[in-house]
Amino acid sequence: MECDSRPGPVRTTCAYCGVGCGVLATPDGTGGAAIEGDPDHPANFGRLCVKGSALGETVGLEGRLLAPQIGGQETDWDQALDLVARRFAGTIAAHGPDSVAFYVSGQLLTEDYYVANKLMKGFIGSGNIDTNSRLCMASSVAGHRRAFGSDTVPGLYEDLEMADTVVLTGSNLAWCHPVLYQRLAAAKTARPSMRVVVIDPRRTATCDIADLHLAIEPGSDAALFNALLAEIDRRGLASARFRDHLAGADEAIAAARLSDPSMTGLDPAELARFLEIWLASEKVVTVYSQGINQSDSGTDKVNAIINCHLLTGRIGREGMGPFSVTGQPNAMGGREVGGLANMLACHLEIENPMHRDTVRDFWNSPHIAERPGLKAVDMFRAVEDGRIKALWIICTNPAVSMPDADRVARAIAGCDFTVVSDVMARTDTTRLADVLLPATGWGEKNGTVTNSERRISRQRPFLPAPGQARDDWRILAGVGRRMGWPDAFAWQHPAEIFAEYAALSEIAGTLGSDFDISACAAMTRAEYDRMAPILWPQSATRKGGRFFADGRFHTADGKARMLPIRPQLPEAIADGHLFRLNTGRVRDHWHTMTRTGKSPRLARHLAEPFLELHPDDAKRLNLQPADLARVANRHGTSVLRVLVTDRVKPGHPFAPIHWTGETGKAGRVGAVVPAAVDPVSGQPALKSAAVSIERYNPRWYGFMLTKNDLSPATSYWAKAVLPDGNQYELADDRSPDDWEEYVRELLNIDAQLITLHDRHRQIHRFAALHGGRLHALLFTGPQPVAVSRSHVAGLLGKMWEPADMAGIPPLDQPDTGPTICACAGVGSLTIERAIRSQQLSSLDEIGAALGAGANCGSCRSEIRVILERCAGEASALTDTGDNTRASRDLAEA
Ligand SMILES: Nc1nc2c(c(=O)[nH]1)N[C@H]1C(S)=C(S)[C@@H](COP(=O)(O)OP(=O)(O)OC[C@H]3O[C@@H](n4cnc5c(=O)[nH]c(N)nc54)[C@H](O)[C@@H]3O)O[C@H]1N2
Ligand SMILES: Nc1nc2c(c(=O)[nH]1)N[C@H]1C(S)=C(S)[C@@H](COP(=O)(O)OP(=O)(O)OC[C@H]3O[C@@H](n4cnc5c(=O)[nH]c(N)nc54)[C@H](O)[C@@H]3O)O[C@H]1N2
């Protein structure tokens, strides 16, 4: 174990989003850890969001994969690695290097990523390594490379604080980059003249601090930024200083003039206001994320944004620039090491023969990939049709997160040989593997990550590696050595990998690469262990800072490229019965929930997969709040709880991406997302699936709590973890003949069963007791079950009382309502009551009275909605952001 044994907290970096917050972890000696924000880390200065604060709840060993498995049987590392090396080598010998592939992840550490890339591109000699960053950052990478000649994020986080105008487009920063959002919100409070514009077809929590929200027609961002570009030109606001540093300006402006601003669906006054705000101040930052990238014209959208910054010269100086925020903790690091199928390490290019030779010479490798490998969607197609016969999936869950997810899952299942490295034993993807390899996870791993502003921070271990778990780099190196390259994969410590990488970056720097961290090449292991967060570049001549203020870019002629953009909306949906499904994230969960799903605190906010549906659509479909909807197309089906809200536009429902086969029966939205991709970047259009929606009419609905972990045999279920068990939303197509027998089977227990039947109303309630204590509780009925989830969740394990069967708190015990503030555990009804009884009128007063919203601040926008509702401004039900609220409000009615 390489655990930092000094007393006191270990400095590390959060496991989740690309903000890359510094964390102080103090192990509790029993496998857990106390977590605090690192006050000295320049990303967060001590702040953490709710996911970061709850990290300590997710490091437990429940569900961990602790030993290698072959065909479902535990084995040892030698057996497993020998088999992997033999099968990969055999496949390559018989079918060539392109018959194998790695599919990796922006959650790997840089050192892991470097080794995977070296093995595939340098030694196996194929470009077939791609990453989930293809689903995430590829359009930004392609847009940067087209404009700047390199994948460079020019600015820094502090630019958001220094700007006079911050535009957030396709970004729900409040929920997805919460600490950066908090920094922005604080800057705006301190300097109220600052303007914030949010561009998103949905009204999200991010709109809370917006002076202007443009609910544009989905996919129309390029038309909006083209309108801006044309206006910049019309008003003569092009930068004279920058003119000689740009190529393609005339063509870009001509294309912008031709494009039609009405595509955005905005009324002219809104559009004019946007142009006014953007043009009024020189210090503008335009932040963008998946609403831009995950589109079939994602790269064009990126360049439409960058065009405006280039033409005005608003780039690379304090408080200005285009700013693509990265999603995963090491999405940026993966781009740097060449994790994408079309890149080499250190931002060198696979298409460039000199770059290829340089990397091959440096690695002293037998080959180097001659051409880009298959991008994620194509890679799984090649797995499907047998061109790829051996596949290694590392640190990602493609059976859930890829578009056309059912097809991807079938392809993986059908592959001759699939290896999956994960920290968890049971995921939708591990289920399909021939060989499972246990990786060390956050808190155990040792290495570096790079955040959205190019800051490299250390992740340090503070827990021992459990069972036989090994670091991902070590697993990969073990296979490399076994495949016949002992010297190239001989590292003993991640510091050695980092030093090798830094040395390669020095050579890359001489070839003109922006990514040069050669100052780290001579770092000793002790220095690496102590390394403070640094911004790249770090070379003899440059230390950190912004890029491009001088107008020098990484293209052959040094000029930036402006691109002529012809905006394209997603293909029109001809069939009037179809909807355009938008997908994205919720505040308290991380992707496929393998880690956040372990935290009862994080499960309280949104406990079930849901569908945000506009009231007009709901009416048309005869759907009431808390009904279930079947969302389908020819690719697959998903069943989701209906949340009626005017946050979304008619025809454009929204569903979260987090639910899987482990946490639900049919909540995987990837099943209905087609695999259409952006032609330049290969990034899938994950925000606009054409789907049909219909009411799902089960025979009965149920809500169940149990101390056990079950996969109910009902036609619908969704699970959320409780401190002392699990809760399940249920529905089924068949009514049992004998409820009691059915319930015993469902609960899989032999316990005392207390029953309550109202056969006339078809309502049945069951309590299963062990020694008088509540082991399980089940409520069923012909309508969505209306009980107070927060109340009954607290009953598990307590002595049973008849009142428990009511499902609502007794009169002397006020109902807390669904959790709004996960940090302080405060529910919506508690907040409402306090507002009314104590006449609270501001977020600060609520924070002082209840603690709600006073810690990480992630819930402040939801609290504000409750405040407004109490002031009689917003409608009930539709606006708290909590789907389970829909069911519970029925109870209140
Ligand atoms: N809580 C939480 N935070 C996370 C993650 C998580 O799983 N949970 N994941 C991390 C990762 S990997 C990523 S990539 C980031 C993603 O961070 P974001 O990109 O901010 O998150 P999303 O919810 O995917 O999508 C952002 C918004 O794009 C909007 N949108 C959809 N179509 C369009 C369009 O055509 N134009 C515009 N302008 N907007 C559109 C959606 O309505 C949505 O609100 O979050 C990171 N942070
Ligand atoms: N419809 C739709 N689909 C989407 C998106 C969307 O907005 N809409 N967003 C896309 C985006 S931006 C992203 S980034 C992807 C994310 O999608 P995924 O990458 O598939 O999601 P995760 O749940 O983060 O998967 C990480 C896996 O790695 C495991 N793991 C965690 N730590 C380690 C480790 O240290 N080593 C190893 N070996 N394993 C580890 C986890 O248990 C988990 O199984 O989803 C994409 N899919």
Ligand code: SF4
């Ligand atoms: S904002 Fe939250 S999830 Fe993102 S790095 Fe910081 S603490 Fe982690």
Ligand SMILES: [Mo]
């Ligand atoms: Mo992502």
